[in-house]
Amino acid sequence: MRYNGILIPKVTATLLLIISGSLVHAQVSGDGQCAECHFNSSLLDALIEQPERFHISPDFIQSVHNDISCIGCHADPGGHPHPEVMGIIQCGTCHEEELKEYLGSPHGNPLTLSMELAPKCWDCHKLHLIRKSSNDLSNVHINNEAKTCAVCHGNEDFNRRIITLPNLNNEMPDRTIKKGIHYLNGQNPLTCSRCHRVHSLNEERGKSWQSDYSMEEDFCGECHDAETTSFKRNFHFEHGIASTNGEISLTCSDCHQEHLVTDDKYQNNEELSAGEVTDSCIECHSSVKISGRFAQNIIGFNSSIDSFHGTSNLGGELFFSNCASCHGIHELKTYTGMIKEKKKLDLISECGTCHPNAASNFVSNPVHMSRGEDLDSEETIAKYIFLAIIITMISLIMFSIIIDFYKLYQRRKNEQ
Amino acid sequence: MSSETLKRYIRFQKPVVAQHFIMMLSVMGLMLSGFELYSIKSALPGSYLDDSSLYSLWEQIHIWFGIILTLSIVWHFIYILFTLYGHNDFLHILPNKNDLKSLFSLGFKRQMNKKKRFGLQEKITYWIIGAYLMVMIITGILQYANSFTANYIPRTIYIYIDGFHGKYGLLMGGVLTVWHLYSIFLKPGRFPGTLSWWDGKISSAEMDRYQKTEGTNQDYSDTDTGNPN
Known part of the structure; x- marks a missing residue:
């Protein structure tokens, strides 16, 4: 009984070992036939053209598929030598979801x-x-x-x-x-x-980065929740305003770029950020077509140059006000259509961030200086006054010159 | 050439020549830098980024020439107020009734201009250019401190401030400069001009021409100027 107690498990284990060993041998010997040629580059060189295409490195043992026999992926050649064309490998047979x-x-x-x-x-x-x-x-x-x-x-x-x-x-x-x-x-x-x-x-969702602007917001929002929530309330997003090419609305990548999302833009480097923000907005808002269509008050907008803030930018100011200073970074607050009094109060509040003494008179000055826009009545009057002064000056000077030469003529005439 | 023709007469004291010289250089610098600033600001959208450092440079140049000009004008005021020569010269350049009569007669009646140190055109030039420079300095300071001044100055006034210290002011400056240069160098009776802006002196030939043109003898003694050197 004591021997039987030890012998039976030993025999069972030995039999299992023999059976599994036979199975492994069968597979290895099956692939071994392939390996005879395909692992042997010198033999392949002698047998076929383009041997490098069919040579299999011994590193194959490291492949995730090393437990799959050759005919697990390739069609069974049915013998050796086999036909030249073995059919296209169908990974999708096992990887159905990936294939789909x-x-x-x-x-x-x-x-x-x-x-x-x-x-x-x-x-x-x-x-x-x-x-x-x-x-x-x-x-x-x-x-x-x-x-x-x-x-x-x-x-x-x-x-x-x-x-x-x-x-x-x-x-x-x-x-x-x-x-x-x-x-x-x-x-x-x-x-x-x-x-x-x-x-x-x-x-897979029937959407594309190229055609569906909401994808970016959804994707970026997985991590940047607050920014995306704020962005989705903005005027551009809500109204699906198209960008210059007319296809995609303003998205995250329009400002942050697609692949080069750097931290020296908009974030840590104030010197760059102010200019870059303005630059991004101006890409569209300098267009008469775009700004004229969606924001009539900034036709031919070129704030970077003509406004005090823009001039400060050019003048090398590092912390000058840019578009985001008043409109916000992601919410892109719009003042268009706002009740006049509320707009004034909002502007006083916004301007007051940098100009603590800002009062109602302060915000009555134009914020966006427009190129090609019709002057308002006050500017038109000023323009004509200046032109009148200059024309008068030139006329008087011309008149004095004529008088001088007339005097010269008179003097010479008297001398004769 | 005789020694008589080489005689040069003091027309302006040295401080006046120095003030004029500094003013001339600073105005040239201001007009050039102002024109450059206007050119860059007028550039098409999109091209400005390349010019940002250039704009900054011209802006600094403009500001420093403005400071130099302001200081020269402050010196001029001090000179007028606290020196005998300056005070007398200022009294001579103040407009009077004869100037008004001369203006209405377009300078044809010579006998009206008896004793005078400055001609009508010189007086007009002084006061117009002086007023122009004062307005340019004031508007420039208001623009420089715009974040402060915008609180207290109505937008309507700011339109005139921007206009005067902008392209219209630049154009006026150009017109005045051309007129001034004409008066000094090209005007009949003055051609080919004088070197008085350099050393404050005029030659006897210039003195004769000047007197013929202005039609009167100058009183040299009243300001100690115009005496043979």
């Missing part, structure tokens, strides 16, 4: 890119040596992701040939993102997939 997202994205949508040019799974994940995204050697690891995307999107020539989206410029995401505050400051930095998603590129 991919096919709905600009990368997988044949309307966007032909299948020939479209990036395939292995363009990002590599062909055989597929590592987990948490592995810092993986192409899709958070530290390497921008570089992987930049293979195509950082290639100016490629972008020009393939990507026809009007708003997609040829910037180098790898370089720009890595300069950004989201990359530098975070333990879990924002890179391409954080905004664009991994496979769907944010098309």
Whole structure:
């Protein structure tokens, strides 16, 4: 009984070991046939053209798929040697959800890119040596992701040939993102997939960064809740005001940029921020078309130059008032249509932030100096008074010169 | 050339020449920097960022020339108030009845201009340019301290302040400068001009021409000027 008590488990364990060992051997020996050629680069060189395409590195053992046999992905060749064409690898057989997202994205949508040019799974994940995204050697690891995307999107020539989206410029995401505050400051930095998603590129909800301005607010609002809530109440957002190209309303990236979200703009560097804010607003508001359509009181707006605040900007003042000083940074408060008395009180309050003595007389001065705008009656009167003075001066001088020369004529005549 | 023709007569005292010289240089600097500031401000939207440092530089130049001009005018006031020469010169340049008569007769009646140190045109030039400079200085100071002054000055007045210390003022300055230069260098009887702005003296030939043109003998003794040096 004592022997049986020990013997039976030992025998069972030995049998299980033999059975599992046989199964592993079967798989290895099956893949071993592939490995005979495909792991052997010198043999491949002798057998086929473009051997590098079919060579599999011994590092394959590190792949997340190393427990899947060759015919788990490739069609069964049925013997050796096998036909040259083995069929397209169908990752979607196992990764159904990813395939679905991919096919709905600009990368997988044949309307966007032909299948020939479209990036395939292995363009990002590599062909055989597929590592987990948490592995810092993986192409899709958070530290390497921008570089992987930049293979195509950082290639100016490629972008020009393939990507026809009007708003997609040829910037180098790898370089720009890595300069950004989201990359530098975070333990879990924002890179391409954080905004664009991994496979769907944010098309899964039937929305696109290119066409749906609310996406940015929703996305940025996941972290920047207060700013987004404030922004969504602003005049631009509520009325869906289009930007210069007429397609997208004002969004986060219109001021903060898409990929280069730096901390030296608008945040820590006051010297830059004031000018940059004004500059961003003026991109649209210097346009007669835009400002004339949506804000009739600032036609041909060019506040950076003509107003006292703008002149202070040019004069090198570091803390001069910019658009955000009165309109707010995200709420973009509008004074248009406000009751006159309330507007005056609001303005006194806003101006009082920097000018503690500001009174009603202070805020009656024009804030936005407009280029090409019709002068008001007082300015028109002043203009004509000045012109009258100048014309009178010139006339009197001309008259005195004529008199001088007449005297000269008279003198010479008398001398004769 | 005889020694008689080389004689030069004191027309202006040295402090007056120095004041005029400083004023001339500062006005030239102010007009040039003012024109540059106006040019940059008039630039098309979008091009201003490149000019921001340039604008700042011209603004500083403008301010410093303005300070120099203001100081020279303060010196001029002190000179008028506290020196005999300055006080006498000021009394001579004050307009009088004869000037009014001369103005109405357009300077054709010579006998009216008996004893005088300054001609009608010189007086007009002095007072107009003086008034222009005073207004430019005051409007410039009001603009410089705009965040303070805007509380107390109505917008209507500010329109005139901006206009005068802006393009219209610049244009007026240009017109006055041309007129002044004409009076000194090109006016019949004065051509080809004088060097009195340099050393305060005029030659005997200039003295003769001047007297012929103005039609009267000058009284040299009353201000100790005009005596042979």
